[in-house]
Amino acid sequence: MDKESKLEEEILASFERGEWQSVPNLKAEIARFASIASASLVKDKRVNIRISSRDLEDIQAKAAEEAIPYQTLMASVLHKFVTGRLVEPSPSLTSRSSGTRQKRRTP
Template sequence: MMKKLDTYEEDILTAFEKGELKSISPSKENLAKFKAAASATFTKDKRINIRLSSPDLMDIQARALEEGIPYQTFIASVLHKYASGRLIEKPSSLISRPKRRTGQHG
């Protein structure tokens, strides 16, 4: 199911369909800058170990499968997005398990 395009997206699609958009190559200076930024972003020079509950790990593995990437790469990506302030949560298409109740004794 596709989401409805907003006005800006519709304008881009219309321009593309009319052949009004042209591909441009970045300058050598910008290309070098982009490569350096990408390299710095994805350099993995530290190792950590964490303990997760089995249900949480299963949920993470399922989300990674939705994205088509290994679950450890998915975890690193989520942490990177969070650390850089770019994490935007999107609802999973999977059926989620019930939320755990905390701090309540019954």
Template sequence: MDKESKLEEEILSSFERGEWYPSPKGKSEITHYAAMASTSLAKDKRVNIRISSRDLDDIQAKAAEEAIPYQTLMSSVLHKYVTGRLVESQTSLTPRPSGSRQKRRAP
């Protein structure tokens, strides 16, 4: 059993034992976070960009792995970048030799 399945089983067992209780803040907390999500996720502008077909293929493959639309993935990456939450790993600072791209798994 993989880690995710095991965690899900533990959470389900905990719930069935009655170990979960509603938040004391209740609906006000839900309303607060729903408003934050609506504000931050509002998509009111359209942007067209040109990127290489190889990059688009890679983005679409990553999105498929995450089971999300590729436009959503691109929007999320841009949002994280402009809010300062997207950080480069130390390994990504070393450029790859030209022409060496990671091999993608077959869909």
């Protein structure tokens, strides 16, 4: 059984056990969460930084893999760092070892 099917079965079982409750004032809750989301997404400052062209190329490649603009990726990484949610992968999972880069494949 795949992950999605298992999750759907767990949700259905939870619903059937009566563990789900309606939100009393749904419109107010939606408005509250929309306000919180829009306030956290406001980008009202501009920053200029200098980074190596190699790092920028790597960031742009990673952003392309994720199908997002590279500046959005950079902002997301910085946000995760300052909020303490940036988690470093274990050394066995990274493509770089000992701080050195692997050779790039040329097309």
